[in-house]
Amino acid sequence: MHRINSVLFKFKCAFKGLFIAFTSDNSFKIHFAATISVIFSAILLEFSKSDWMIIILLIGLVLVAELFNTAIEFLVKLFTDDYHELAEKILDISAGAVLLSVIISIIIAVFIYLPYLL
Template identity: 60%
Template sequence: MNIFDHITRKFGYAFKGLKIAIITDNSFKIHFLFAFPVVLSGFFLHFNRYEWMAIVLSIGLVLVAELFNTSIEYLVKMFTDEYHELAEKLLDISAGAVLMAAIMALVMAAFVYYPYVI
């Protein structure tokens, strides 16, 4: 196998993972849907380069956190369907990471949108 085939296969796995998250995870869909009006408003408000950087990084952070949260949920489900204290902590912490990312994205959005609102 040459390096091109190896890289192509790796990208295939990554896109398959995104597809799984988009199809199966409602939270990922919600975050993705909330990102759409933010991006759309950026075009209408003519965001500058730095505002776009802040918005894209913030959206990306939330989506990446949600992907990790989803993968942790699948990992826990792979090992048990029964209640386990450590599994609960793991799931709660990964959900907390998504919440933290979302809060940080809202703060970033406040900084970006403030001059346009005032």
């Protein structure tokens, strides 16, 4: 029973983490809105099974990158609110990771969407 409770507690914490990211981070909200639009367009265009799988992987890639970025932003804020050269590097690299995931996703999405639109 204690074990089940501890597993349930961990799930609760993880879902709370998703909620915190959604409510406190504007970029996460933007990526979430983009995710909804992609899912709707995929339904409308009747994506094949393999295209759905790739799109879901790309959505996961961007959202997971954004979640880590949000966690790193909180971590930096925990240590300092003042300007710090290292904090800048950490935040810029973290933001760069999100940007890279978005660029990769857009490039692959273009290849997936084009045949449905032409």
